[in-house]
Amino acid sequence: MALGRTYAVALVGLNGYIVEVEADIGQTLPAFVILGLPDASLNEARERIRSAAQNSGIPLSRRKITANLIPASLPKRGSGFDLAIAMAALLAANDIRSTGRHVFLAELGLDGRLRPVRGILPAVMAAVRAGYPDVVVALANAAEAELVPGARVRAYTTLARLAFDFGADPQDLALDADPGLEPDDGDGHVEPAVVPDMADVSGQAEGRRALEVAAAGAHHVLLTGPPGAGKTMLAERLPGLLPDLGDQEAMEVTAIHSLSSLSTSAVTLRRRPPYESPHHTATAAAIIGGGSGLPRPGAASRAHRGVLFLDEAPEYERRVLDALRQPLESGELILHRAAGTAAYPARFQLILAANPCPCGKASGKGVECTCTPTMRRRYFARLSGPLLDRVDIQLNVERVALADFGAPRAEEASAAIAARVRAARDTQLDRLRPLGFETNAQVPGRVLRGGLRLGAHHTGILDRALERGSLTARGYDRVLRLAWTVADLAGRGSPDADDVGQALALRQSGGATP
Amino acid sequence: MRAKDVLGRRGEDLAAGFLEDQGIRVVDRNWRCPAGEIDIVAFDGDALVIAEVKTRRSLAFGHPFEAVGADKLARLHRLGSAWCREHELRMPLRRVDVIAVLDDGTGEAAIEHLKGVG
Numbered sequence: 001m002a003l004g005r006t007y008a009v010a011l012v013g014l015n016g017y018i019v020e021v022e023a024d025i026g027q028t029l030p031a032f033v034i035l036g037l038p039d040a041s042l043n044e045a046r047e048r049i050r051s052a053a054q055n056s057g058i059p060l061s062r063r064k065i066t067a068n069l070i071p072a073s074l075p076k077r078g079s080g081f082d083l084a085i086a087m088a089a090l091l092a093a094n095d096i097r098s099t100g101r102h103v104f105l106a107e108l109g110l111d112g113r114l115r116p117v118r119g120i121l122p123a124v125m126a127a128v129r130a131g132y133p134d135v136v137v138a139l140a141n142a143a144e145a146e147l148v149p150g151a152r153v154r155a156y157t158t159l160a161r162l163a164f165d166f167g168a169d170p171q172d173l174a175l176d177a178d179p180g181l182e183p184d185d186g187d188g189h190v191e192p193a194v195v196p197d198m199a200d201v202s203g204q205a206e207g208r209r210a211l212e213v214a215a216a217g218a219h220h221v222l223l224t225g226p227p228g229a230g231k232t233m234l235a236e237r238l239p240g241l242l243p244d245l246g247d248q249e250a251m252e253v254t255a256i257h258s259l260s261s262l263s264t265s266a267v268t269l270r271r272r273p274p275y276e277s278p279h280h281t282a283t284a285a286a287i288i289g290g291g292s293g294l295p296r297p298g299a300a301s302r303a304h305r306g307v308l309f310l311d312e313a314p315e316y317e318r319r320v321l322d323a324l325r326q327p328l329e330s331g332e333l334i335l336h337r338a339a340g341t342a343a344y345p346a347r348f349q350l351i352l353a354a355n356p357c358p359c360g361k362a363s364g365k366g367v368e369c370t371c372t373p374t375m376r377r378r379y380f381a382r383l384s385g386p387l388l389d390r391v392d393i394q395l396n397v398e399r400v401a402l403a404d405f406g407a408p409r410a411e412e413a414s415a416a417i418a419a420r421v422r423a424a425r426d427t428q429l430d431r432l433r434p435l436g437f438e439t440n441a442q443v444p445g446r447v448l449r450g451g452l453r454l455g456a457h458h459t460g461i462l463d464r465a466l467e468r469g470s471l472t473a474r475g476y477d478r479v480l481r482l483a484w485t486v487a488d489l490a491g492r493g494s495p496d497a498d499d500v501g502q503a504l505a506l507r508q509s510g511g512a513t514p
Numbered sequence: 515m516r517a518k519d520v521l522g523r524r525g526e527d528l529a530a531g532f533l534e535d536q537g538i539r540v541v542d543r544n545w546r547c548p549a550g551e552i553d554i555v556a557f558d559g560d561a562l563v564i565a566e567v568k569t570r571r572s573l574a575f576g577h578p579f580e581a582v583g584a585d586k587l588a589r590l591h592r593l594g595s596a597w598c599r600e601h602e603l604r605m606p607l608r609r610v611d612v613i614a615v616l617d618d619g620t621g622e623a624a625i626e627h628l629k630g631v632g
Binding site for chain 1: 577612630631
């Protein structure tokens with residue numbers, strides 16, 4: 001047989017597609033051609049495969065090898081196809097027996113060792129979904145591949161050992177060489193060593209309350225306040241209040257991490273919501289995803305199912321902030337580039353922090369502030385209306401009072417708050433799942449004013465604010481959403497006038513419109 | 515004659531014998547012109563065969579076939595035309611073959627023949 005066939009997976013964003021790898025040996029002068037839209041690193045596979053096979057004791061055929069990656073129209077990139085192409089070429093030369101429906105996902109070293117590749121988790125998920133549960137990976141990727149339910153993972157250290165298991169003649173094989181596992185650079189395990197605890201936050205009763213409500217209802221938050229008030233301190237404690245991720249969510253989060261992590265070392269399942277806090281000089285590509293060829297996930301996707309914290313939000317480029325509107329709406333980022341279209345999930349909880357003005361001293365009476373009114377207006381104008389419209393909670397954080405700071409009290413710890421948040425989430429799920437939602441933040445206005453409508457005696461304060469013009473129709477819906485979360489936290493079946501009042505306070509105390 | 519030329523000569527003899535065994539009639543050997551040299555010219559039925567012979571003692575410096583590149587093939591095609599012109603022959607069926615001879619000097623040489631390359 002002069003034709004070999006194996007399988008691999010091509011990743012487009014987080015979506016994987018089974019790629020059939022055919023290798024044909026033609027009776028003509030030695031050459032190695034790869035067809036099917038390979039990128040530069042995939043084309044280099046030719047040299048890696050030739051050397052790897054040679055050094056494993058099973059040299060490739062001295063004829064023209066044509067490897068065809070099907071479907072030809074799908075762009076393929078990276079080194080993950082090395083092993084599948086090598087096995088197809090060996091199969092074509094009858095050096096090994098048929099590999100059946102095994103999927104091969106590994107890069108080859110020149111010495112014939114199998115090297116781990118990025119994105120193993122989404123690739124294996126795709127393979128299992130497509131009905132190819134047998135996967136062969138590098139040993140360093142084994143733990144990650146085994147996270148996928150239903151996958152039958154075989155891990156190897158060298159091409160020689162793999163070829164031996166598929167019937168290659170052991171006489172020539174370089175079976176003694178055992179590189180073992182690469183030294184682990186530890187990147188896969190960096191769960192944040194110490195999750196900051198709410199117990200460290202002195203005072204800030206309003207801020208603590210807002211954070212609890214935000215965690216319970218998955219509401220987006222804008223924190224304004226002078227430098228040093230504790231905006232960052234509050235924001236980085238939000239992930240600690242969020243409940244653990246479910247199986248499905250944890251897989252999504254881990255898959256993105258597997259794609260975007262620089263390291264290819266072992267990845268563990270991420271059960272805790274991620275936290276991303278990019279610097280305000282970040283470009284749109286860094287936040288929403290990008291890069292040459294097929295776009296890679298950005299901070300917004302890395303914060304999927306977790307928290308995206310934009311400190312000094314008005315300092316971001318306006319187009320960066322506005323680019324976040326699409327994921328805030330749809331929970332997904334679809335990036336179109338010449339090389340193809342990638343879709344990444346990006347259902348994050350947004351926390352914006354801003355100073356009250358460019359100099360940061362305009363809080364309280366603001367006597368020390370040196371900014372002109374125009375400067376202040378321009379500063380906040382960068383946070384566009386459509387973006388702020390999606391932010392339910394807008395809170396002003398004042399500097400902590402000496403009374404709270406000087407005499408430290410035992411503040412409530414994250415664990416206690418997280419327990420209330422979990423209970424509130426459960427209540428929401430019971431109420432909202434029949435309607436097709438999971439958290440209060442997702443519920444659209446028509447449902448709030450339809451099936452979940454509150455009596456007029458509860459919403460009186462809102463109706464009056466609407467009439468006065470101090471609350472927009474959208475703002476009205478935001479407050480209703482918050483009111484439901486406040487009620488859920490209190491364990492009430494539905495919000496009463498008190499809850500609505502509290503919700504209104506969380507909405508209006510923001511400094512976005514100073 | 516240097517050792518490498520002795521080896522090359524022996525390889526060409528072996529290759530010519532190999533072709534004759536297959537019923538391919540060798541008509542010219544080591545034909546030279548200003549553009550270069552053809553190792554073997556032969557007739558395979560109606561087809562004119564321009565054959566390049568590569569001989570190696572071992573695979574240490576790569577397979578003989580790997581020593582034949584695109585420019586070498588192009589030259590062989592040109593030389594084929596030149597050969598036809600000189601012999602005033604019109605050969606519409608013409609091909610270039612490459613013959614690899616592996617001869618480590620101990621046993622029988624291994625001969626591989628690729629027909630109609632490039």
